Amino acid sequence: MRMKVETTTDPALACPIGPVVDIVFSRWTTPILWSLHAHGRQRFVELERRITKITPKVLTQRLRQLERDGLVVRTYHPEVPPRVEYEISELGRSLAPLFAHLAEWSADHLDAVERARQDYDTA
Amino acid sequence: MRMKVETTTDPALACPIGPVVDIVFSRWTTPILWSLHAHGRQRFVELERRITKITPKVLTQRLRQLERDGLVVRTYHPEVPPRVEYEISELGRSLAPLFAHLAEWSADHLDAVERARQDYDTA
């Protein structure tokens, strides 16, 4: 199962953090990682319910990608009915400070962005 | 000029860093901000040449968005031929530590992601 993972900007030279951004901040990955980080090991439906508006198809795609990148660990329990659990890997956990940093920036500067937008729109 | 800025995940409750991610890590914004941060004030063509593969149309769109969010400052010099310069704003500069953090994570863990991918693909 091949997946498209090419960087947004072809020459990574132009932007050293390009690859990381593709891995960590591509569509839906942040809510998924955050949910897994905040609420621990979860089943498919739990994630589906927690991350509103995501469809099972897309959730599966993103989880597969995160698993492939080693950020998430999938555990399949062969029972009836089947049970699958997802959790953050050690590698995924290493993102925690980064996310905290992001949350901090958000708390400090998000209102400034909002103000900038209003200034721009009224002008 | 209205622009679509809704978050990727509707309830920001599910992911507190959703809004920031949309602002800072949406398509092309990282290479643009990085280029502006690394090489200082630049003209349109300079950015266009530095960020390979981006078309003028898309570059314009993204620059407008960044300007609206207050991360980038656009200066228009009414000359012939016209000259326009872009630079990082104070608010944009506040992202520097975050980007450094990202680059650090990249240096430390990117190879682990690569190994995880190879393991996944061979299995």
Add this chain to the structure above:
DNA sequence: CAGAATCCAGAGGGATACTG
């Protein structure tokens, strides 16, 4: 030079239905 306007293709994502 710094875009704006127009047209277009393709890929990703949504909705729905189905299965082991």
Add this chain to the structure above:
DNA sequence: CAGTATCCCTCTGGATTCTG
């Protein structure tokens, strides 16, 4: 439950052309 399989459709981004 945990997905897979289709179909469909939007929406981004590319190519091209034009202008103050």
